[in-house]
Amino acid sequence: MVKHEARGTGGVSSDSVFGVPCWVSLSTRDLEAAENFYRAVFGWQWRPNSLGDRFRVALADGVPVAGIAAIASMWQMAVAWTPYFAVPSADVAAARCRERGGTTAVGPLALPPGRAALLADRDGATFGVWEGPLITGWEEWREAAPTFIRLHTRNAFDSAIFYGEVLEWASAGKGGCEVHYDGDEVVLRSDGTVVARIHSGALEAAPDPTIRPHWQVHFVVPDVDACVRAARAEGGSALQWQEGAEEALLADPDGARFTVSVKRQP
Numbered sequence: 001m002v003k004h005e006a007r008g009t010g011g012v013s014s015d016s017v018f019g020v021p022c023w024v025s026l027s028t029r030d031l032e033a034a035e036n037f038y039r040a041v042f043g044w045q046w047r048p049n050s051l052g053d054r055f056r057v058a059l060a061d062g063v064p065v066a067g068i069a070a071i072a073s074m075w076q077m078a079v080a081w082t083p084y085f086a087v088p089s090a091d092v093a094a095a096r097c098r099e100r101g102g103t104t105a106v107g108p109l110a111l112p113p114g115r116a117a118l119l120a121d122r123d124g125a126t127f128g129v130w131e132g133p134l135i136t137g138w139e140e141w142r143e144a145a146p147t148f149i150r151l152h153t154r155n156a157f158d159s160a161i162f163y164g165e166v167l168e169w170a171s172a173g174k175g176g177c178e179v180h181y182d183g184d185e186v187v188l189r190s191d192g193t194v195v196a197r198i199h200s201g202a203l204e205a206a207p208d209p210t211i212r213p214h215w216q217v218h219f220v221v222p223d224v225d226a227c228v229r230a231a232r233a234e235g236g237s238a239l240q241w242q243e244g245a246e247e248a249l250l251a252d253p254d255g256a257r258f259t260v261s262v263k264r265q266p
Helices: 031-042 090-099 138-144 156-167 224-233
Strands: 021-027 045-049 052-060 063-069 080-086 103-111 114-120 126-131 147-153 178-182 185-190 193-200 214-220 237-240 247-251 257-261
Touching (some): 021 126, 021 138, 021 147, 031 045, 031 052, 031 224, 063 138, 080 214, 090 103, 090 114, 090 126, 090 156, 103 126, 126 214, 147 156, 156 178, 156 193, 224 257
Parallel strands (some): 021 063, 080 126, 147 193, 214 257
Antiparallel strands (some): 045 052, 052 063, 103 114, 114 126, 147 214, 178 185, 185 193, 237 247, 247 257
8 A cells, every 4th residue: 555645635543433334455366357358348458556566556547446456376265355344453452353253364463554454243244444545535535536445254243343353443432433333234335324334144155256255346337238348348247247237257367356337336
């Protein structure tokens, strides 16, 4: 991750929000193929990252919105999109995760100007935490990406307790997250804005990775069918899609899964 530079737009500093999703990052094996694929699907441009040649930052209209790291083979990680949550301390969040039955996959480690860790909850869903200046101010990132995330898990209410304790959801501090219940889903809001949903129904031992517990990253696009055509032309695939539908589950050439939708999750 790279340090956020003030743009004169009132961007949110890293200590103004906590527990909220603040970034999404792709772990992959082939950096060039990933760049070409997501440039074709989303129109993203790319810039180098200060962390080295294996890292890139995606730009949408000049605003940093996502990261790519060619570290899947080097660090023996799954090829996947992962959401990151802002935290006051990556070390504390990782310790809380382990204390509650989760695991640490990578870190916490220093990624100047901050610290990061890649964790898994007790059902195996992977997520990241970030301590330090945000790459893009939180409100600006929410508008520019635009991205929303949903956790598919075994028990939404049990998971909400886990994440609430790890990420300090429902605390009294300003800039935190509120937890609400909507039918069989748990809804996470920050300052009235829905930032994530947790849905019950995933199976821990299911052979299909779309059924096992996981965080699903959704990207809002103007034309789902156009994204599907671009993904296929660049070697990706449509895993769940019907022509004219408002949503599609896609996979890039390396197998990373993500969703495109014509509207932001309410």
